[in-house]
Amino acid sequence: MIYLDNAATTFPKPQSVRRAAANSVMTMANPGRSGHRPAMAAGEMIYRCRVKASEFFGAGSVENVIFTPGCTYSANMVIKGLLKSGDHAVVSDMEHNAVMRPMHTMSEKGVAYTIARTGETDDETLASFRDALRSNTRLVICTHVSNVWGQRLPVERIAALCRQYGIPVMTDAAQSAGVFPINAEENGIDFICAPAHKGLYGTMGTGILIARHPELLKTITEGGTGSGSLSLSQPDFPPDKFESGTPNVPGIAALSAGLDFVKQTGVERIHDHEVKLVTYLYDRLSKMSSITLYTPRPNAMRNGGLLSFNVGNLSSEETAAYLFEKGIAVRAGLHCSPLAHRRYGTEKRGAVRISTSYFNTMNEMESAARAISMIAR
Numbered sequence: 001m002i003y004l005d006n007a008a009t010t011f012p013k014p015q016s017v018r019r020a021a022a023n024s025v026m027t028m029a030n031p032g033r034s035g036h037r038p039a040m041a042a043g044e045m046i047y048r049c050r051v052k053a054s055e056f057f058g059a060g061s062v063e064n065v066i067f068t069p070g071c072t073y074s075a076n077m078v079i080k081g082l083l084k085s086g087d088h089a090v091v092s093d094m095e096h097n098a099v100m101r102p103m104h105t106m107s108e109k110g111v112a113y114t115i116a117r118t119g120e121t122d123d124e125t126l127a128s129f130r131d132a133l134r135s136n137t138r139l140v141i142c143t144h145v146s147n148v149w150g151q152r153l154p155v156e157r158i159a160a161l162c163r164q165y166g167i168p169v170m171t172d173a174a175q176s177a178g179v180f181p182i183n184a185e186e187n188g189i190d191f192i193c194a195p196a197h198k199g200l201y202g203t204m205g206t207g208i209l210i211a212r213h214p215e216l217l218k219t220i221t222e223g224g225t226g227s228g229s230l231s232l233s234q235p236d237f238p239p240d241k242f243e244s245g246t247p248n249v250p251g252i253a254a255l256s257a258g259l260d261f262v263k264q265t266g267v268e269r270i271h272d273h274e275v276k277l278v279t280y281l282y283d284r285l286s287k288m289s290s291i292t293l294y295t296p297r298p299n300a301m302r303n304g305g306l307l308s309f310n311v312g313n314l315s316s317e318e319t320a321a322y323l324f325e326k327g328i329a330v331r332a333g334l335h336c337s338p339l340a341h342r343r344y345g346t347e348k349r350g351a352v353r354i355s356t357s358y359f360n361t362m363n364e365m366e367s368a369a370r371a372i373s374m375i376a377r
């Protein structure tokens with residue numbers, strides 16, 4: 001099988017990641033609860049992962065790294081932990097339902113929000129965000145790279161704009177973490193939400209929240225933390241304030257090894273490789289008359305390793321099913337991002353999404369191009 005659904009989760013995982021997850025299951029116990037060796041081993045591993053993640057994302061301090069069950073949970077923690085009735089928020093028109101559904105829930109609780117339209121240029125996108133700001137705007141959310149169209153949004157410039165007004169900024173780095181550099185401190189981003197299992201090559205069901213201003217967040221979950229157990233009040237210091245219950249030890253062990261893999265390989269090298277792959281495919285597909293490509297040719301500054309298209313009048317599901325018969329795994333449909341599809345008029349039909357990882361090759365792109373050209377004919 002040629003796996004081209006890496007935006008859903010990267011597959012395969014590096015051998016070091018598989019080993020780290022297996023090793024944690026075999027040697028580690030519940031951290032922070034007991035003083036015995038397997039518990040201590042887990043606690044030390046988690047601390048090391050926190051240090052790596054803090055450096056990788058510019059968290060400013062290890063306590064600002066919060067492990068979560070996924071990017072969706074991280075986004076919920078920020079949206080529900082920060083906004084309250086009477087507040088206003090701004091979101092881009094490329095947001096995933098990981099952002100839109102909690103925003104919708106908050107809108108039923110008196111939070112208003114405005115959708116800022118992405119433009120053809122970063123200047124246009126920035127202008128949309130500027131126009132959407134109000135005196136009661138308390139949060140601005142902008143995905144870093146669209147999970148449908150692969151284009152990068154100017155989060156750093158949006159953060160600089162919001163800093164002038166003292167408005168916190170959250171970015172959904174689900175498709176960019178490990179593929180584009182992102183640094184909370186350097187880029188002035190208050191909250192970075194990221195899954196461990198995509199570009200960081202960890203395992204599913206693990207995520208991270210980088211909270212440069214954890215004091216702005218109320219908790220959305222409380223419980224045992226192994227600290228201050230006599231008190232019924234949740235600890236008020238991070239990361240304990242936000243990490244109740246037994247942590248996902250194998251997931252964090254995998255993330256730790258994934259961060260090493262990305263660091264050793266180099267974010268720039270991974271990005272260049274993936275963009276080369278999708279650019280090659282784009283050039284092949286753009287010569288086929290019955291293929292609809294919705295976005296401009298990938299560009300290293302503006303794109304991740306992801307490309308969406310449709311073939312003739314086929315539904316995206318039909319094309320994906322045909323590709324799977326040819327041994328090529330892709331994703332069709334709406335990719336949990338109806339807004340992003342509305343932006344390009346594909347909300348009824350969806351689109352076929354090809355998404356790469358560092359492990360894909362040019363030969364695989366050639367095979368995909370040939371299979372697509374057969375469907376097109």
Ligand code: PMP
Nearest residue numbers: 070071072096098147172174195
């Ligand atoms: N945001 C975006 C842009 C995504 O692509 C995804 C994964 N489909 C998520 C959020 C949610 O990530 P997770 O499933 O790890 O919670």
